[in-house]
Amino acid sequence: MNKSSIRAFGIALFLVGAMLALATRFDLNIGLPTKASSSEDNVEELQKKLEQANKEIALLKKQVTQSQKESPKKTEAKTKDNHESADAPADVTTMTLQIYSGITPYIVAQKLEDGGIIDNSVEMEILLANPKYARSLQIGSYEINSSMPLEEIAKLITGKKK
Template sequence: MNKSAIRAFGIALFLVGALLALAVRFDFNIGLPTKASKNAEHVEELQKKLEQANKEIALLKEQVKQAPKENTQKTDAPKTTIKDKHESPSQGNLATMTLQIYSGMEPYTVAKKLEDGGVIENSIEMELLLANPKYARSLQIGAYEVNSSMSLEDIAKLITGKKQ
Protein backbone atom coordinates (compact mmCIF):
# COMPACT_ATOMS: atom_id res chain seq x y z
CA MET A 1 0.00 0.00 0.00
CA ASN A 2 1.13 3.47 -0.64
CA LYS A 3 1.28 6.33 1.83
CA SER A 4 -1.84 8.08 0.57
CA ALA A 5 -4.02 4.97 1.09
CA ILE A 6 -2.74 4.52 4.66
CA ARG A 7 -3.24 8.22 5.32
CA ALA A 8 -6.83 8.06 3.95
CA PHE A 9 -7.57 5.01 6.10
CA GLY A 10 -6.23 6.81 9.21
CA ILE A 11 -8.29 9.90 8.47
CA ALA A 12 -11.41 7.74 7.98
CA LEU A 13 -10.84 6.05 11.36
CA PHE A 14 -10.36 9.43 13.02
CA LEU A 15 -13.60 10.78 11.50
CA VAL A 16 -15.59 7.70 12.55
CA GLY A 17 -14.22 8.03 16.10
CA ALA A 18 -15.06 11.72 16.19
CA LEU A 19 -18.62 11.06 14.94
CA LEU A 20 -19.14 8.37 17.57
CA ALA A 21 -17.84 10.68 20.28
CA LEU A 22 -20.24 13.42 19.14
CA ALA A 23 -23.14 10.96 19.00
CA VAL A 24 -22.46 9.90 22.60
CA ARG A 25 -21.91 13.49 23.73
CA PHE A 26 -25.21 14.74 22.28
CA ASP A 27 -27.07 11.49 22.97
CA PHE A 28 -27.88 10.65 19.35
CA ASN A 29 -29.29 7.17 18.83
CA ILE A 30 -27.31 5.75 15.92
CA GLY A 31 -28.20 2.13 16.47
CA LEU A 32 -25.50 1.29 18.98
CA PRO A 33 -26.58 -0.73 22.02
CA THR A 34 -26.81 1.28 25.21
CA LYS A 35 -27.40 0.57 28.87
CA ALA A 36 -30.94 1.85 28.56
CA SER A 37 -31.80 -0.82 26.01
CA LYS A 38 -30.54 -3.54 28.37
CA ASN A 39 -32.71 -2.16 31.15
CA ALA A 40 -35.74 -2.03 28.85
CA GLU A 41 -35.66 -5.82 28.60
CA HIS A 42 -36.21 -6.13 32.36
CA VAL A 43 -39.05 -3.63 32.64
CA GLU A 44 -41.79 -6.19 32.01
CA GLU A 45 -40.30 -8.60 34.55
CA LEU A 46 -40.04 -5.84 37.17
CA GLN A 47 -43.63 -4.76 36.52
CA LYS A 48 -44.80 -8.33 37.18
CA LYS A 49 -42.86 -8.38 40.45
CA LEU A 50 -44.38 -5.03 41.41
CA GLU A 51 -47.89 -6.32 40.74
CA GLN A 52 -47.19 -9.42 42.82
CA ALA A 53 -45.81 -7.31 45.67
CA ASN A 54 -48.87 -5.05 45.56
CA LYS A 55 -51.14 -8.12 45.76
CA GLU A 56 -49.20 -9.38 48.79
CA ILE A 57 -49.48 -5.96 50.45
CA ALA A 58 -53.23 -5.92 49.84
CA LEU A 59 -53.50 -9.43 51.32
CA LEU A 60 -51.53 -8.40 54.40
CA LYS A 61 -53.69 -5.30 54.84
CA GLU A 62 -56.79 -7.50 54.77
CA GLN A 63 -55.26 -9.78 57.40
CA VAL A 64 -54.48 -6.77 59.60
CA LYS A 65 -58.05 -5.54 59.27
CA GLN A 66 -59.36 -8.97 60.30
CA ALA A 67 -56.90 -9.38 63.19
CA PRO A 68 -58.55 -6.83 65.54
CA LYS A 69 -61.92 -8.51 65.01
CA GLU A 70 -60.45 -11.86 66.03
CA ASN A 71 -58.79 -10.34 69.12
CA THR A 72 -62.06 -8.79 70.36
CA GLN A 73 -63.80 -12.16 70.15
CA LYS A 74 -61.18 -13.83 72.37
CA THR A 75 -61.64 -11.81 75.55
CA ASP A 76 -60.83 -14.70 77.89
CA ALA A 77 -57.33 -15.23 76.45
CA PRO A 78 -54.48 -13.79 78.52
CA LYS A 79 -52.53 -10.86 77.10
CA THR A 80 -49.10 -11.66 75.67
CA THR A 81 -45.96 -10.34 77.30
CA ILE A 82 -44.36 -9.28 74.02
CA LYS A 83 -45.62 -5.74 74.44
CA ASP A 84 -44.26 -5.62 78.02
CA LYS A 85 -40.80 -6.50 76.75
CA HIS A 86 -40.73 -3.53 74.38
CA GLU A 87 -42.16 -0.82 76.61
CA SER A 88 -40.09 2.29 77.06
CA PRO A 89 -37.63 2.50 79.99
CA SER A 90 -39.61 5.40 81.46
CA GLN A 91 -42.27 2.86 82.47
CA GLY A 92 -39.72 0.88 84.47
CA ASN A 93 -39.30 -2.04 82.08
CA LEU A 94 -36.00 -2.67 80.36
CA ALA A 95 -35.99 -3.73 76.70
CA THR A 96 -33.05 -5.98 75.88
CA MET A 97 -32.07 -7.50 72.55
CA THR A 98 -29.18 -9.08 70.71
CA LEU A 99 -28.26 -6.86 67.78
CA GLN A 100 -26.69 -8.84 64.94
CA ILE A 101 -24.59 -6.77 62.53
CA TYR A 102 -23.64 -8.31 59.19
CA SER A 103 -21.16 -7.27 56.52
CA GLY A 104 -22.42 -4.35 54.43
CA MET A 105 -25.19 -3.41 56.85
CA GLU A 106 -26.18 0.26 56.62
CA PRO A 107 -26.66 2.58 59.63
CA TYR A 108 -30.35 2.91 58.65
CA THR A 109 -30.87 -0.84 59.02
CA VAL A 110 -29.07 -0.96 62.37
CA ALA A 111 -31.10 1.97 63.72
CA LYS A 112 -34.36 0.44 62.46
CA LYS A 113 -33.57 -2.89 64.17
CA LEU A 114 -32.89 -1.07 67.43
CA GLU A 115 -36.18 0.83 67.16
CA ASP A 116 -38.13 -2.32 66.27
CA GLY A 117 -36.56 -4.07 69.26
CA GLY A 118 -37.75 -1.30 71.59
CA VAL A 119 -34.21 -0.34 72.61
CA ILE A 120 -34.43 3.17 71.15
CA GLU A 121 -37.42 5.39 70.47
CA ASN A 122 -36.24 7.21 67.34
CA SER A 123 -34.24 5.40 64.66
CA ILE A 124 -33.48 8.65 62.82
CA GLU A 125 -31.44 10.00 65.75
CA MET A 126 -29.37 6.81 65.85
CA GLU A 127 -28.91 6.82 62.09
CA LEU A 128 -27.65 10.41 62.22
CA LEU A 129 -25.29 9.57 65.08
CA LEU A 130 -23.84 6.62 63.13
CA ALA A 131 -23.40 8.90 60.09
CA ASN A 132 -21.25 11.21 62.23
CA PRO A 133 -17.60 11.16 61.03
CA LYS A 134 -16.60 9.79 64.45
CA TYR A 135 -18.55 6.55 63.79
CA ALA A 136 -19.07 6.54 60.00
CA ARG A 137 -17.93 3.35 58.28
CA SER A 138 -16.96 1.80 61.62
CA LEU A 139 -19.77 -0.69 62.21
CA GLN A 140 -18.22 -3.91 63.47
CA ILE A 141 -19.64 -7.28 62.43
CA GLY A 142 -20.92 -9.31 65.36
CA ALA A 143 -23.64 -9.84 67.93
CA TYR A 144 -24.14 -7.19 70.62
CA GLU A 145 -26.31 -7.26 73.75
CA VAL A 146 -28.02 -3.87 73.97
CA ASN A 147 -30.76 -2.56 76.23
CA SER A 148 -32.96 0.49 76.57
CA SER A 149 -31.01 1.86 79.54
CA MET A 150 -28.01 2.51 77.26
CA SER A 151 -27.64 5.94 75.67
CA LEU A 152 -27.39 6.30 71.90
CA GLU A 153 -23.72 7.21 72.34
CA ASP A 154 -23.08 4.05 74.40
CA ILE A 155 -24.71 1.86 71.75
CA ALA A 156 -22.77 3.59 68.96
CA LYS A 157 -19.48 3.08 70.81
CA LEU A 158 -20.29 -0.59 71.42
CA ILE A 159 -21.22 -1.47 67.82
CA THR A 160 -18.39 0.53 66.26
CA GLY A 161 -15.66 -0.69 68.61
CA LYS A 162 -14.79 2.84 69.71
CA LYS A 163 -13.31 3.17 73.18
CA GLN A 164 -15.74 3.99 75.98
Protein backbone atom coordinates (compact mmCIF):
# COMPACT_ATOMS: atom_id res chain seq x y z
CA MET A 1 0.00 0.00 0.00
CA ASN A 2 1.21 3.44 -0.71
CA LYS A 3 0.88 6.55 1.38
CA SER A 4 -2.10 8.03 -0.50
CA SER A 5 -4.28 4.90 -0.16
CA ILE A 6 -3.60 4.75 3.61
CA ARG A 7 -4.53 8.44 3.85
CA ALA A 8 -7.74 7.84 1.84
CA PHE A 9 -8.65 4.90 4.09
CA GLY A 10 -8.11 7.07 7.19
CA ILE A 11 -10.26 9.86 5.78
CA ALA A 12 -13.00 7.34 4.95
CA LEU A 13 -12.96 6.01 8.52
CA PHE A 14 -13.16 9.55 9.86
CA LEU A 15 -16.15 10.38 7.64
CA VAL A 16 -18.01 7.19 8.59
CA GLY A 17 -17.42 7.97 12.27
CA ALA A 18 -18.65 11.53 11.81
CA MET A 19 -21.78 10.33 10.01
CA LEU A 20 -22.56 7.84 12.78
CA ALA A 21 -22.05 10.53 15.42
CA LEU A 22 -24.41 12.89 13.57
CA ALA A 23 -26.99 10.14 13.09
CA THR A 24 -26.89 9.41 16.82
CA ARG A 25 -27.00 13.10 17.71
CA PHE A 26 -30.07 13.80 15.57
CA ASP A 27 -31.67 10.40 16.28
CA LEU A 28 -31.75 9.35 12.64
CA ASN A 29 -32.46 5.75 11.75
CA ILE A 30 -29.79 4.75 9.25
CA GLY A 31 -30.53 1.05 9.30
CA LEU A 32 -28.49 0.19 12.38
CA PRO A 33 -30.22 -2.08 14.88
CA THR A 34 -31.25 -0.19 17.99
CA LYS A 35 -33.41 -0.99 20.99
CA ALA A 36 -36.41 1.28 20.87
CA SER A 37 -38.65 1.38 23.89
CA SER A 38 -42.12 0.36 22.85
CA SER A 39 -45.28 1.67 24.42
CA GLU A 40 -46.13 -1.91 25.40
CA ASP A 41 -43.04 -1.99 27.64
CA ASN A 42 -44.17 1.26 29.25
CA VAL A 43 -47.71 -0.03 29.73
CA GLU A 44 -46.44 -3.22 31.36
CA GLU A 45 -44.19 -1.21 33.68
CA LEU A 46 -47.07 1.08 34.66
CA GLN A 47 -49.35 -1.92 35.25
CA LYS A 48 -46.74 -3.44 37.57
CA LYS A 49 -46.54 -0.15 39.49
CA LEU A 50 -50.34 -0.07 39.71
CA GLU A 51 -50.46 -3.63 41.04
CA GLN A 52 -47.83 -2.77 43.67
CA ALA A 53 -49.77 0.33 44.70
CA ASN A 54 -53.00 -1.66 44.97
CA LYS A 55 -51.23 -4.24 47.15
CA GLU A 56 -49.99 -1.47 49.42
CA ILE A 57 -53.50 0.00 49.63
CA ALA A 58 -54.94 -3.41 50.53
CA LEU A 59 -52.30 -3.83 53.24
CA LEU A 60 -53.08 -0.41 54.68
CA LYS A 61 -56.82 -1.13 54.66
CA LYS A 62 -56.15 -4.39 56.49
CA GLN A 63 -54.08 -2.55 59.10
CA VAL A 64 -56.85 0.02 59.57
CA THR A 65 -59.48 -2.65 60.10
CA GLN A 66 -57.26 -4.42 62.61
CA SER A 67 -56.69 -1.21 64.55
CA GLN A 68 -60.44 -0.52 64.52
CA LYS A 69 -61.14 -3.96 66.01
CA GLU A 70 -58.68 -3.23 68.81
CA SER A 71 -60.39 0.03 69.77
CA PRO A 72 -64.19 -0.40 69.47
CA LYS A 73 -64.95 2.82 71.38
CA LYS A 74 -63.18 4.91 68.76
CA THR A 75 -64.92 2.95 66.00
CA GLU A 76 -68.36 3.74 67.45
CA ALA A 77 -67.56 7.45 67.39
CA LYS A 78 -66.30 7.18 63.82
CA THR A 79 -69.41 5.36 62.63
CA LYS A 80 -71.61 8.10 64.08
CA ASP A 81 -69.61 10.65 62.10
CA ASN A 82 -69.88 8.50 58.97
CA HIS A 83 -73.67 8.27 59.28
CA GLU A 84 -73.89 12.05 59.49
CA SER A 85 -71.70 12.53 56.44
CA ALA A 86 -73.57 9.82 54.48
CA ASP A 87 -76.77 11.88 54.74
CA ALA A 88 -75.03 14.91 53.21
CA PRO A 89 -74.53 14.97 49.40
CA ALA A 90 -71.13 13.89 48.19
CA ASP A 91 -68.77 16.71 47.23
CA VAL A 92 -68.26 16.85 43.49
CA THR A 93 -65.11 18.62 42.34
CA THR A 94 -65.18 20.34 38.97
CA MET A 95 -62.27 21.65 36.93
CA THR A 96 -61.44 22.89 33.46
CA LEU A 97 -58.77 20.72 31.84
CA GLN A 98 -56.64 22.37 29.17
CA ILE A 99 -55.20 20.01 26.53
CA TYR A 100 -52.45 21.54 24.42
CA SER A 101 -50.26 20.29 21.60
CA GLY A 102 -47.61 17.86 22.81
CA ILE A 103 -49.22 17.08 26.17
CA THR A 104 -48.57 13.56 27.43
CA PRO A 105 -50.96 11.15 29.17
CA TYR A 106 -48.75 11.44 32.26
CA ILE A 107 -49.28 15.22 32.45
CA VAL A 108 -53.04 14.87 31.85
CA ALA A 109 -53.31 12.29 34.64
CA GLN A 110 -51.24 14.46 37.00
CA LYS A 111 -53.46 17.50 36.30
CA LEU A 112 -56.58 15.46 37.03
CA GLU A 113 -55.12 14.14 40.28
CA ASP A 114 -53.89 17.60 41.33
CA GLY A 115 -57.34 19.01 40.56
CA GLY A 116 -58.98 16.45 42.84
CA ILE A 117 -60.87 14.78 39.99
CA ILE A 118 -59.21 11.36 40.31
CA ASP A 119 -57.47 9.61 43.18
CA ASN A 120 -54.82 7.67 41.27
CA SER A 121 -53.08 9.26 38.29
CA VAL A 122 -51.39 5.97 37.36
CA GLU A 123 -54.75 4.35 36.51
CA MET A 124 -55.64 7.24 34.18
CA GLU A 125 -52.19 7.18 32.60
CA ILE A 126 -52.53 3.45 31.88
CA LEU A 127 -56.01 4.00 30.43
CA LEU A 128 -54.74 6.78 28.12
CA ALA A 129 -51.79 4.59 27.07
CA ASN A 130 -54.27 1.94 25.93
CA PRO A 131 -54.19 1.58 22.11
CA LYS A 132 -57.85 2.64 22.04
CA TYR A 133 -56.92 6.14 23.27
CA ALA A 134 -53.17 6.38 22.61
CA ARG A 135 -52.16 9.45 20.57
CA SER A 136 -55.78 10.67 20.44
CA LEU A 137 -55.78 13.56 22.93
CA GLN A 138 -57.76 16.41 21.41
CA ILE A 139 -56.58 19.99 21.92
CA GLY A 140 -59.14 22.05 23.79
CA SER A 141 -60.70 22.96 27.09
CA TYR A 142 -62.87 20.41 28.91
CA GLU A 143 -65.16 20.69 31.94
CA ILE A 144 -64.58 17.60 34.06
CA ASN A 145 -65.96 16.63 37.46
CA SER A 146 -65.05 14.01 40.02
CA SER A 147 -68.29 12.06 39.55
CA MET A 148 -67.27 11.07 36.00
CA PRO A 149 -65.76 7.57 35.59
CA LEU A 150 -62.24 7.35 34.11
CA GLU A 151 -63.53 5.84 30.87
CA GLU A 152 -65.92 8.75 30.34
CA ILE A 153 -63.14 11.29 30.94
CA ALA A 154 -60.89 9.45 28.48
CA LYS A 155 -63.62 9.42 25.83
CA LEU A 156 -64.27 13.13 26.36
CA ILE A 157 -60.67 14.30 26.02
CA THR A 158 -59.86 11.96 23.11
CA GLY A 159 -63.05 12.65 21.15
CA LYS A 160 -63.94 8.95 21.02
CA LYS A 161 -67.61 8.06 20.68
CA LYS A 162 -69.38 5.96 23.29
